Amino acid sequence: MASSNETAQDQVTNGQTVINVSRLRNKFGTQVVHDQLDFSVRRGEVMGIVGGSGTGKSVLLRTIIGLNRPSSGLIEVFGKDTSKLSVREARALQARWGVLFQDGALFSSLTVAQNIEAPIKEHTRLSKQLRQELIDVKVSMVGLPADAANKYPSELSGGMRKRAGLARALALDAEIVFLDEPTAGLDPIGAAKFDELILELQATLGLTVVMVTHDLDSLHAICDRVAVLLNKKVKVGTIAELIQEPDPWIDEYFKGPRGRAAETAKTHAGHHIGKAAQAGTAPVTPAPTQKRQEHLG
Numbered sequence: 001m002a003s004s005n006e007t008a009q010d011q012v013t014n015g016q017t018v019i020n021v022s023r024l025r026n027k028f029g030t031q032v033v034h035d036q037l038d039f040s041v042r043r044g045e046v047m048g049i050v051g052g053s054g055t056g057k058s059v060l061l062r063t064i065i066g067l068n069r070p071s072s073g074l075i076e077v078f079g080k081d082t083s084k085l086s087v088r089e090a091r092a093l094q095a096r097w098g099v100l101f102q103d104g105a106l107f108s109s110l111t112v113a114q115n116i117e118a119p120i121k122e123h124t125r126l127s128k129q130l131r132q133e134l135i136d137v138k139v140s141m142v143g144l145p146a147d148a149a150n151k152y153p154s155e156l157s158g159g160m161r162k163r164a165g166l167a168r169a170l171a172l173d174a175e176i177v178f179l180d181e182p183t184a185g186l187d188p189i190g191a192a193k194f195d196e197l198i199l200e201l202q203a204t205l206g207l208t209v210v211m212v213t214h215d216l217d218s219l220h221a222i223c224d225r226v227a228v229l230l231n232k233k234v235k236v237g238t239i240a241e242l243i244q245e246p247d248p249w250i251d252e253y254f255k256g257p258r259g260r261a262a263e264t265a266k267t268h269a270g271h272h273i274g275k276a277a278q279a280g281t282a283p284v285t286p287a288p289t290q291k292r293q294e295h296l297g
């Protein structure tokens, strides 16, 4: 029988699974946060992660990217068992993903350009001039004005800081981006614009996006599937599938007043994104997937 490693590798080759989490257990002292949790993410999808406070959303992200060592279980990214990597292999894998955490996303003592340059310097031997060119591309890609590059994080608005953090997360042409509450602290318009940016980048670059969020509008506007952390495990599906689940938390979350309002607003989000593309302000994108068209209304 093929090892689980080979199986995941085959799936990646087939364009299927880029992250595979099996039988994950996370325990802090006597507190069990995840118990025999299974979770997988497909290439090119936007996966939302939701759940009540303390259900382990951030711990799940941190475990996948190797910042938290699980008590037991298997984590495979791009078909590689992350617990069995040499230092060199781990660094090579890390260069294939980017992370935007809610806080601490940027070094406050560095300019935006220096923040973006940090991972490029760490992982490549590009010349100063090429690094500068890459920085310029990334700044423009996330919709920041060119002069933002020389500013310090404290000189930017919250929305601009998120964009700068995203530019740094994508500095190395990441294939997966992990976002921890990316729209937290943004006003509704700023949050919708950030969602739009994520969707544009996902479509243009073929990014896989894994996003912890409490923002129901974001879930409806950009997520292909949603993972709900419940009772130390996870339920994954489209929102339409999840609301069929006989679970009181899911019911309250998606069918409560805020959930219903977000569902109504999704038509607006689609209109907004469609307009950006029509006006030529969005990057050239491949045809959206069927699922995404459904999201766009």
Ligand SMILES: Nc1ncnc2c1ncn2[C@@H]1O[C@H](COP(=O)(O)OP(=O)(O)OP(=O)(O)O)[C@@H](O)[C@H]1O
Residues within 6 Å of the ligand: 028, 033, 051, 052, 053, 054, 055, 056, 057, 058, 059, 060
């Ligand atoms: N390093 C750690 N040591 C001990 N306990 C931890 C550690 N990291 C997380 N926890 C605990 O694990 C649980 C899950 O934490 P986590 O931050 O993942 O929750 P969350 O679902 O992201 O919550 P929120 O929505 O409130 O941010 C919490 O009870 C937290 O206190």
